[in-house]
Amino acid sequence: MSWSHDLARLTFAAMLLVPGAGWSPAAAAADIAPCPARPEGGLKYLDVFDGAPEEMATLMEDKSGKNFGYFTLGHIYDEGRFVTIRCKYADGFKTDVKLPDKVAGCKYTVGKDKALNLSCH
DSSP states (O other): OOHHHHHHHHHHHHHHHSTTSSOOHHHHHHOBOOSOOOTTOOEEEEEEEESOGGGOOBOOOSEEETTEEEEEOHHHHHTTOOEEEEEEETTSOEEEEEEOSOOSEEEEEEOTTSOEEEEEO
16 A cells, blocks of 8 residues: 555544544434525525524634635534524525524535535534
């Protein structure tokens, strides 16, 4: 085996062991898509709230780039609160989804069609 192949295997193994560092079978199985699919229009925007939207505690991404973003959320549940996702669609429809059960975080990607893909774990 080459040195680079060994390094790649070690890096992949480390990603599986470090929480939040990468994909793992357990995390993938627990992923949820909080925003319901709508045939009338894809997900275009979202707001993430610490608690109810009426409290206006909008959260910003912990990490973001041109076509992705990540919210770290576990600490909100550790303090006895919950998260609400406001899903906004291309056709103007909005819905709020309360996440009462603890999630560690939510990530989104922007597709070529400019629609968002959101998953929480």
